[in-house]
Amino acid sequence: MRMSRRNTAVMLAAMALAVLPACDSHPAESASGLSAKDLSGFVRLHVPKVRDSGDVSVTFHDSDGGAERVRLDLNVTKYDNGYVPRPLSLSFSPDFRRVAWTFDHGVRVAELDDRTHAYREAGAVPPPQPSPEGHSMQYGEVQFSPDGSQIWFVLRPKAKPAWREDGASWRVLSIDATDPSGSTPRQRGHLPAPAQSVSDLGQSLLADTSESAFQISQGNTLRVLERRSDRDDRRDLDYFSDGSQVIPANFRHYAGRSYLRISDTKNGPASERDGRALIAFDMNPDGTVSNERTLFHYRRTSIWNVFVDAANDRLILWTDDGFYSAGVDSDADPQRLFETFTHAEPTPKFHAETMLGFYPQESE
Structure with a gap:
């Protein structure tokens, strides 16, 4: 793997956004042996391409090696007709227990059964009633609060053209994650439509068409x-900000x-899918960019994604010829590290695999 590299020294903070906070409602290790370490590393979703095919x-x-550590049964998410939800419609709690x-x-909502390594349904919020104007409504953009105690989602019209009407807004609601069927959805505010949850942006590097996003703070507020971008800037950075x-x-x-x-290219615009250069930079909440430097520039290899492994003080590069570890100060x-992921059992032929992200190992 040939490349040129500019000498750089970048200190990695002990905590990065990719580090998942611990959820207080479950111990670090269960009687079955599942620990926070087991439920960490690269996380991948497997769904059948053909209905009822797996x-x-x-x-x-x-x-370090890409070997499967744990497999959890998610068949509870299947529809009665055999179809499964889209990957982005699934939201896991910070500790992957729900x-x-x-x-x-x-x-x-489903909870992880440590004995069977399968998620079991734990409750549900029924579909919403039509709006006073008679519009059919739906819930969407589901995400867990940082401490895992609440589940947040939006109430919006089913008809997508209504999302872009002037002045359109969505209501944001939440329920108790431990009692989804017994808790009445609590209103938490409004946001301009269309919008998406910040959890969808976490590790995908794929831009969306939403004009706003919502995030749950550490204090569950x-x-x-708002979406911000400067198409006249050569970097073509796309992001959301509230000014802070x-x-x-x-x-x-x-x-x-x-x-x-x-x-x-070196010092080129951000690529939504892959590229040959990895560029580091500093950015203030107002969008001002400084201290820009090229960390890696490959001649023949494309970088598909990059993950911050804070626990091991390194970056992990996902390239078209495998996964690589890069020291941040070296x-x-x-x-x-390895060429491709391996599994304890053969993967069915008609299965689609989606990378959900990389989650550093928690200390036990």
Whole structure:
């Protein structure tokens, strides 16, 4: 893997946005042996491409070798007709002990059974009633609060043209994650439509068409962020901000106010899918960019994504010829970790696999 690299020294903070906060409602290790370490590393979703052709599951893979560490049964998310929800409609709690998803315009919640390594339905919020104007309504944009105690979602019209009407807004609601069927949805505020949850942006590096996003603060309050971009700037950065923080859409948070973007060329624009250069830069909440530097520039290899492994003080590069570890303070070339993920059992032929992200190992 040949490349040129500019000498750089970048300190990685002890905590990055990719680090998931612990959820107080569950111990670090269960009687079955599932620990926070087991439910960490690379996380991948597996769904059948053809209805009723296989199981839905989520796997956790070792960050050094790509081997499957744990597989959890997600068949509870299947519709009665055999179809499964879209990957982005699924939301996991910070400790992966719960999953919530939209189902028939309502919300369903399942909890992890440590004994069987399967998620079991724990409750549901029925579909909403029509609006006073007679419009059919639905719930969407499901996400967990940072402490895992609440599930937040939006109430919006089913008809998408209504999302872009002048002055359109969505209501934001929340329920108790431990009692989804017994708790009445609580109104938390409004946000301009269309919008998306910040959790959708976490590790995908794919921009969306939403004009706003909402985030749940550490204190479980609503934060509304507006989409911002400067198409006249060569960097072509796409992000959301409320004036006090930046939530990237087509680049990655690194540490503090440092960020990473993948580009086709040195110092080029951010690429939403892949590129040959990895560029670091600092960015203030007002969008001002400084301290821009090229960390890696590959001649023949494309970088598909980059993950911050704060626990091991390194970056992990996902390229078209495998996964590489890069030291943030080292001039050494990135070291190859593995070529592809491996599984404990053969993957069914007609299965689609989606990378949900990388989650550093928690200390036990």
